[in-house]
Amino acid sequence: MNPSTLKNKQKCHQNLDPKVHTKVETDVKDFLKNWLRDLPRVDSYYCRSTATYKDKKFLYQGTTISQLHREYGQAAATAGVRAVGIQYFAAVFHEENYSVVIPRKDQCDVCVSFKHGNISKVAYDAHVTKKDEARQEKSRDKDSADEEKSIWIMDLQAVLLCPKAQANSLYYKTKLQVHNFTLFNLRPQGGYCYVWDESEGDLCSEVFAHLQYHHFEGVIKGHPDLKEIIVWSDGCCYQNRNTCVANAYSELARKYGVLITQKYLLAGHTQMECDSMHSTIERKIVADIYTPRDYVVILQTARIRPSPYYVKVLKHDEFLKLNGSYFFSIRPGKKVGDLTVHDLQGVQFSSEGKVNFKLSFSEDSVWEELPQMGQWHG
Template identity: 30%
Template sequence: MDKEGTGLIAGDLRGRHNNRKSLIPNEVKESVRDHISLIPIVDSHYVRKRTSKLYFEETLTYPALYRLYVDWMKENRPLKQVANSRQYKAIFYNEYNIEFHKPKKDLCILCDRYKRGSEKEKDDMKLEYTLHIANKTVVREVKETYKYQSKQSNVIVTAAYDLQKVLNTPQSEVSLFYYKRKFAVYNFTIYDIGKAEGYSYVWNETIGKKGSSEISSAVFLFIKQKYEEVLEKRCLGLK
């Protein structure tokens, strides 16, 4: 198209006029934001400090979240326009850094970086990663040695321990519970490999978090208990 008789062709103006209505009305956007703000974020064992992501509890999925929204709108804003699923999803994924938590196998920081890295990053990390895997193999061999010794002796203890998945309480699929702030319960387990005995040290968030002080306290209690057991066995003349 000639631009004002200049002989120049004007650019394509399709979709650039200012009289087009917003794809999602502001009122609808606000209703979605208000609803998302009602769903509490849960404490997760799998969330590492190096990530900024937040998580909903693992029983919640996007379809369930949208159904909660529709029911919430019917109950609290019956005369207002309800966002359709596509609109709700666009706002949720574009404006929020929240995921629906799915537990996965724990990886150490180096293994996680290597697994997620590009081909160039993996090539740069190849030597460090190879040494890391070699060290892991050596540690496993040492573990097997001590495991055998602990099975043969009453005074040698070989133990493995791990912080289990956070137990968010209460757990229910009743819609009301999704809006309740969850109560975090922590479960640190220690397994006596030689004796095939497991120990659980459980506390809730009013007592402590899941930091080094809490973990070391549980390990200390385990060592103290095992030490007292060894003393008792020695008094009985057991080796």
């Protein structure tokens, strides 16, 4: 390689790295960073605790860097600012910690690690056994559903953005996040959608505790012969597996004299009947979306048989805070190194106020009393 060619390659490499690039004016850099900062982002709620993803700024699914660069070029021309090339644009994009790829919710770290030879066959087999046990337990619960026992599946649908349109003038404008919390009754297969946008409420544990409390309170009042409720979900801590939700279930069990059990599928293997609800809804979205009300109409008409989904739109004044608590922790251990909430496979709330837990669904597993139980704290 001759000296002139080497010099040109080094210059090209510098153009790709915004940290060493010296020929881009300050106002051009600032305009680019401010333009990126205004892009609508999607929360990756299932990766908040993962070091690789927790600080990432995920963009709406389907976004590409080339599309972004074209929109940026038009915005720069309108503002009278010089637009940088796509290579420098991409370098700044990644330096600012943006991503156009949202990691899959149902990807299993253990299975991927085994595929790449990072864990032993023994550890992988134990993982598969635990997954199969949870699936078999869920199947047994489904078969046992009757007038006295109600089996439910619940999950939060991937965020819905509004407006949603193919037109470039709308595609990258600031968007409103719409949330749809779904519950599915395995017998008789009734679907329920609780909808709100980010101006009315967020995704904190108190919101989900409120939704589950009032939903299952309605179920109990509508079925006077009901004695037991079993709820299956993934193990998302702020959504399903936390003290706030546990206190709500404990209050329901005490107040109405029913047995309520939460059960969790194994992380990475959380395919549920709610997924069919989400798929049905997404297939119905064929036209542009301009307001959250457009999503409500889609939810109401997404299914016809055996019955349409029940849809309730929630406002901020309907999200109520819990007044007091029965216990401050559902952790099965007490000190450092003991079991944590992530080890829970099931939590059970009795009408007498007892809370029991399970660490697996194997044949020899038993319900144990939660060690953190205390008195009511108001």
